[in-house]
Amino acid sequence: MLKKIEQRQTRKSDVIEKIKASRLELSRLETQIKEAGLPVIITFDGWSAAGKGSLISQVIKALDPRFFEVVSVRNPSDTDRRKPWMYRFWRAIPMKGRFTIYDRSWYHDSLNAMMYDGLGKKAYKRRLSDIATFERQLTDDGYLIIKIFLHITEEEQKKRIKKLEGSKVTAWRVDDKDRYNLKHYDEFLETYDDQIKSTNYDYAPWSVIGANEKTSAVLDIYEVIIGSIKGALEAKKDKKKYIPKAQFETVSPALEGFNSVQVPKLKDVDLNKSLTDEEYEEQLDKYQEKLFKLQNLCYQKKLPVIVCYEGWDAGGKGGNIKRLAAALDPRGYEVKPIAAPEPSELARHYLWRFWNRLENDGHFTIFDRTWYGRVMVEPIEGLTPKDRVDQAYREINEFEAQLAEWGAVIVKFWINIDKDEQLRRFTERQNTPEKQWKITDEDWRNREKWDIYEEYIDRMTELTSTENAPWVIIEGNDKKYARIKALKTVIKRIEEALDKK
């Protein structure tokens, strides 16, 4: 495929005029992008010495620098290595109406990991599947993704690297990887070819650009970008997902299947389970001590632990989290309370704020409410269109699968109480001065929607209880029973994970 890419040698004067016109046009389109709230991602990959840096500099001359960010993807840092591999790419996605330009992308990163860093073939394939997911999730959310591969011939690459090496000012810019890239040109040619072919998704196809001659390359890049933006703006107006015209045959990545784990419907949960004070005190000490020891092992083995708390208002999440946290060394966990999103969060894919909150491996991240708001409060309150909510079940399963792939233990609790118990607790809160801050009008309003919530919760647990991340319904009418069950569940899941390590 790459071999057939044309390397143009155009008369410069002609091209320069066209570039000026394109720059003006892109600059005009930028206003429309802001108005429409279109988030744009542009990635630049390609051969060593293909001129990514200088071409990006050329291209962004058309853009208002207050509305884009260029992210330079180098080897992952020590901190990057302690997060899921897609973490650093997720973090940098743009807000609506803005651009992120990746100077080398997840493609380069994966290929690099395979070629230099010992990543196996199977893990590499797994990464490509994560990429398909990432790009589908973002484009489903209205993101425009433009993927550019800069192709140069072996001869040209040799010439450029020699030239860079020949001058004191630029010699430092050539490293061993560049030389290796040149030395194994044919091998890389095949690998790039494979990568491009297998990831040429219809929603985010590749544009391969002959970059032997930089000035025509600039023009070609502008044409791709302008065409895509126009198409995406048009599609947005028609409320359709944008499917660009593709340079090569596209592929449709298979959607991942998930092994589901059965969960009872809420109405079938026996809420009469309870513990005596003595049983509680004894077991609390025992399991807290056990968890503390396990935390040490998690830290040493770099096992990430993610505990998700969902449940009815006044279900007892706070007290339950407190007992779990009290068992842990405070340097090794963080509780993330999830409230309404901030403006910068609302302006991005809804999973962004959760990616952004992941702690390093070896640590516990405890979410007090989670990404599941997407399929409960958001549809019930009409905050999110139905089609995006329908997609969310799969997106969430995919998100959790990526966390599991990273090695995380994922424990998800629904703390269940019945309607009478909730009323009792609401009333108690209302009548106790120190607890009044915990009860709001919204709680009462939500209570009126009990039945519709129950319906959504049952659907949620049915569609998102997977082997990676099964739901656990906690019988919550008795707080003591609920706390012990949560502790025991976390312990069991960690022990299972450590056994497999």
Added chain:
Amino acid sequence: MLKKIEQRQTRKSDVIEKIKASRLELSRLETQIKEAGLPVIITFDGWSAAGKGSLISQVIKALDPRFFEVVSVRNPSDTDRRKPWMYRFWRAIPMKGRFTIYDRSWYHDSLNAMMYDGLGKKAYKRRLSDIATFERQLTDDGYLIIKIFLHITEEEQKKRIKKLEGSKVTAWRVDDKDRYNLKHYDEFLETYDDQIKSTNYDYAPWSVIGANEKTSAVLDIYEVIIGSIKGALEAKKDKKKYIPKAQFETVSPALEGFNSVQVPKLKDVDLNKSLTDEEYEEQLDKYQEKLFKLQNLCYQKKLPVIVCYEGWDAGGKGGNIKRLAAALDPRGYEVKPIAAPEPSELARHYLWRFWNRLENDGHFTIFDRTWYGRVMVEPIEGLTPKDRVDQAYREINEFEAQLAEWGAVIVKFWINIDKDEQLRRFTERQNTPEKQWKITDEDWRNREKWDIYEEYIDRMTELTSTENAPWVIIEGNDKKYARIKALKTVIKRIEEALDKK
């Protein structure tokens, strides 16, 4: 001082009851902290093996884990070293109504840098002065800072380290620094003593706690925390700055003076300066090329460059930034547009969001509007009380001094136009469809307040033009002249800084 600290050996049963009572009391106070929006910082420093980790675990049992964060201060990472040294402490400050608990603080970090990392005496002193500033700025803003030093005797330390080393499970927790700390007990005793004495500020005094016996230490810590919180809540009610009762004599750190650099008043600026198109094109090419070369040197020499843009609405900031940015390799700069703060930003000290946006050394950070909103729009719109605005001039000078100390070149532009020119540009925007998004009702409202703005701007440039960070008024009626002047100024300042390296 430390030698005189009492090491209690209390009857445990008595203490345990009291601890339970304190825990309950702190838990009750937490509700008041949330309601009052009091942000609380607690730092734990002290000897190696003084039991910081386990004491923190004990103390936080009283707290709702959704409202605190424990920050573990280890050796600075590679990224930490590329920011101002206080950066990582600033980043972690709590929001209103929440706690941050630092497991070792800026004190430990500085002492460590001096004892193990080659930080000179003078630089160490400089750090203590940064600390005084940090703690004063936060307490002026209503933060409560509780500084705890855990003191153990040499004999006790020896016993503990031996015990840790003696067991396979815990031996890894003892490192060379711990052994060094023990071996040089007397030297450290003196250094800790000096540090505590010289940083015992009245607004953030030390509490030194004898920790040979852990159970009494827990109780002592609770007493300190509870006393401080009560005092701070009381002071907050009375709208006064809280000055705690101190265990030792307090010191008042000298306030830093700043060498001011004169700036003309806006009315004295000659706005008739201009360039022809030819002059402009020629100089633009020349200076952009020069700046591009300098950027390379900045990167190699790890020089941070911070460019701040302020100016009248329609003054031409955007176009000016664009010409500056176009000169730069996009991997080495970022433009930070500053709009209204998000809720999480409003809930912290106002400088937090700017600390948070600093790029690594070697990079350019370009602010499109800045922290100077604090002394312009905030007082004019009545968003901030007068006393906090009055303090802001000094706080800003201190902030910039810390950036300069880190090595940053700080360039601050006020782009000046006159009232007629603004009207011309507003009208043009209103009449040009692509530019209409740039003009809002707020712009017209601000225009009505031109005179009061001018007054505040003159005061701002007078009070915050320092040798570290002088203001440059840019004659902006002619956009071409303004762009070239900005480029030339940035170049000159970088050249001066590189000369000194």
